Amino acid sequence: FATYYYKEIRTPIFEETALFARSMGKSSDVVQKQMLNLAAQNKDDGDAIVLSGLSLRPENTASVVRSYIENRLDKVENLSKLFYCGAQFRGERPQKGRLRQFHQIGVEVIGVDSNLPFIDAEVISLSVNYLKSLGLNKFKLKINTLGSQEDKASFSKTLREKIKPQLSDYCQECQNRFDRNIFRILDCKNESCKKLVAQLELSYDHLSENSQLHFAQVQKALDALDIAYEVDPFLVRGLDYYTHTVFELSDASLGSQDALGAGGRYNNLVKQLGGPEVDAVGFALGVERILLALDEDVKDVPTIAPLEVFIVTLDDESYKKGFEILNTLRQNGVSSDINHKISSMKSQMRLANKTAARFCMIIGEAELKEGVVVLKDMQAGEQERLSVVDLVNKFKS
Ligand code: HAM
Numbered sequence: 001f002a003t004y005y006y007k008e009i010r011t012p013i014f015e016e017t018a019l020f021a022r023s024m025g026k027s028s029d030v031v032q033k034q035m036l037n038l039a040a041q042n043k044d045d046g047d048a049i050v051l052s053g054l055s056l057r058p059e060n061t062a063s064v065v066r067s068y069i070e071n072r073l074d075k076v077e078n079l080s081k082l083f084y085c086g087a088q089f090r091g092e093r094p095q096k097g098r099l100r101q102f103h104q105i106g107v108e109v110i111g112v113d114s115n116l117p118f119i120d121a122e123v124i125s126l127s128v129n130y131l132k133s134l135g136l137n138k139f140k141l142k143i144n145t146l147g148s149q150e151d152k153a154s155f156s157k158t159l160r161e162k163i164k165p166q167l168s169d170y171c172q173e174c175q176n177r178f179d180r181n182i183f184r185i186l187d188c189k190n191e192s193c194k195k196l197v198a199q200l201e202l203s204y205d206h207l208s209e210n211s212q213l214h215f216a217q218v219q220k221a222l223d224a225l226d227i228a229y230e231v232d233p234f235l236v237r238g239l240d241y242y243t244h245t246v247f248e249l250s251d252a253s254l255g256s257q258d259a260l261g262a263g264g265r266y267n268n269l270v271k272q273l274g275g276p277e278v279d280a281v282g283f284a285l286g287v288e289r290i291l292l293a294l295d296e297d298v299k300d301v302p303t304i305a306p307l308e309v310f311i312v313t314l315d316d317e318s319y320k321k322g323f324e325i326l327n328t329l330r331q332n333g334v335s336s337d338i339n340h341k342i343s344s345m346k347s348q349m350r351l352a353n354k355t356a357a358r359f360c361m362i363i364g365e366a367e368l369k370e371g372v373v374v375l376k377d378m379q380a381g382e383q384e385r386l387s388v389v390d391l392v393n394k395f396k397s
Contacts, residue, residue, distance in 0.1 A: 001083040004126050006107055009082040011063035013089075014038060017055040023062035023269055025240025027180040030058050034090040036100070056089035061241070061266070061282060062273075064108045069275035079111035085287075097257030097289050105130075106263070106284030110270060115279035117214055120245045120265060121221030127249060127261055127283045128227055134290065135298040139251040139260055141228065143218070144235040145204070145244050147211035149268055152243065154206040156182045162200050169196060183236040189256065202233040211244060218245050241266040245281065253296040254289060261285030308395070309336040310357035312348040314364035322363050325373065325388055334395045352378070361391070 001008070021031050036056040057063055064082060067073075073080045085105045092098050107126060109119055124141070131139055146152050159182050163170070167178055171190040178185065186197055204212060222229055229247075237246045246264035254260075263283025271277045309329055313322040322338055329336040337355065339348050345362075352360040362374040373391060376383040386394065 001107070001126075004081070004122070006081045006083040006126075009064055009067065009084050009108075010086065011057075011060065011067050011084070013087065014054045014056050015063050015066060017053055019062050019066055019273070020055060020058060022273060023065065023239075023241050024059070025181070028239050029181075029184065030090060030239065034058055034092055036089045036091050058090045059088055059239075059284060060084050060086065060104060060106055061108060061269075061284070064282075065110065065270055065273055065275065065280070068108075068110050069270065069273060074111065074276045074278060077111070079109065079113045081107070081109050083107045095257070097254055097286075097292055099288060103287035104284040105287060106261075106282060108280060108282035110278055110280040112276075112278050114281060115265075115267060117217035118221050120218045120281055121225060121227075123263065123281050123283060124218075124222060124229075124245075124247055125225045125227050127247075127263065127285060130285065131249065131260065131290070134294060136251070136260075136290070136293055138253065139249050139293070140230065141247060141249055142232040142235050143222075143229050143245065143247040144232050145207065145211060145215040145218075146236065146242055146246060146264075147207040148243055151207050151211050158206055159183070159185075159200075166196055181238075184238055186234050186236050187238070197234065204233070214244055237262065237264060241269040241272075243267045247283070249285070251289075251293045251296075254292055257289065259286070260289050260293060305335060307337055307355050307357040308334050309359045309361055310352040310355045311336065311338040311361045311363070312345070312352060313338070313342060314345065314362070315342065318363040318365065318368045321368055322361070325361070325363075325391070328388065328392060329395065332392055332396060 017035065017037055020035065024031050026032075035058060038054045038056070039052070064084065068080060083106065086103060087101055088104050089101050092100060094100055107123060109123055124143070128141060147155065160178070163178065163182070163185060167175060170185065170193050171188065174185045174188050174190070174193050185193065188194065188197065207215070219231070235246055235248055242264045244265040244267065246262075248262040249260045250258040251260050252258055261283055263281070265279070265281040267279040270280060311322045311326055313319040319342055326336055326338045339351055349360070358378060360376045360378055362376065367373055367385070372385045372387055374383055375386055375391060
């Protein structure tokens, strides 16, 4: 994110329930079925704070927009490029890749200058390059456009006309969605609904010229960035706030929960939540799903930086000295650790090997007397005796 010059934003774990209903839409599946509301506390418990009307956040876009408005970020900069990473909560039936508490890494670009097709392309390329940087390469990018708010309204009218004659053949859930949230019918997982949906002939006729142009330019910008994608007119996304470009990254190896992440443009949300008239676009990736895909795909999962020095001491006095040296090394930026439980040299060396530290530092009675330490290079197998000052200097240089 630093490479793309995005700055971090952290918002609270819970917000007013109304914020989520107003942004994602009252009829979205998340608001209808998956919100985790904080119950009002019993007033009899003394002066307990009443927490009614608040919910654990099911996603972060609404919170970021709330914070953008409240902190008047539009007065600070023309274009706010923000990223986040944090826990989200949805009341789901837990299964592989679908959790009640999960984590998202995402970005939101908000500002007057954001309604440019190149910004959609930047956001999409950031999500793609992020996944690639982790070593994933089998995922697919699908994109689509919903057009402006007016285009969306005319699309939902057309869809209703197309679906109505066969509505009774759709599942009960889809029949409920017909009035409530017609777009959701397009990504129903029910096999017979899928077949019916596949027969619908969708076009982009409902789009205004401007919307068509925006979408064409997004595709050109993606081509220029050499990002592979598939245009999927059936991709609609389940949240109300989207307009124009929407996209999804999916990995077939994950089975039924195959979306690694998704996002899109939401040009009306900031105004709708009481903020200035600015446009926005963003995405969120599911961390646990990325981890599942990495398990399938990548042998060499990135871990924290390897340890440089592991300290082994042979008695109580040398342990105290070792503990002091550990602190000095750490203050000098050398990643280091000590074995806190003194045992035989052999078993401690086994531990040192297990940490895969580059160096093992050993202190025993003799070293303590001489005021030196033994530093063993675990790769080269060589060792030397050094004073603590020389040791620190060696790592500094
Ligand atoms: P979303 O599609 O609801 O979009 O979620 C994004 C990603 O979060 C999903 O693709 C999935 O990887 C992960 N995810 C969602 N629910 C779960 C769950 N129950 N368990 C595990 N992972 C899950 C959003 O949240 C939008 N806020 C994205 C966005 C940002 N649009 C614009 N800006």
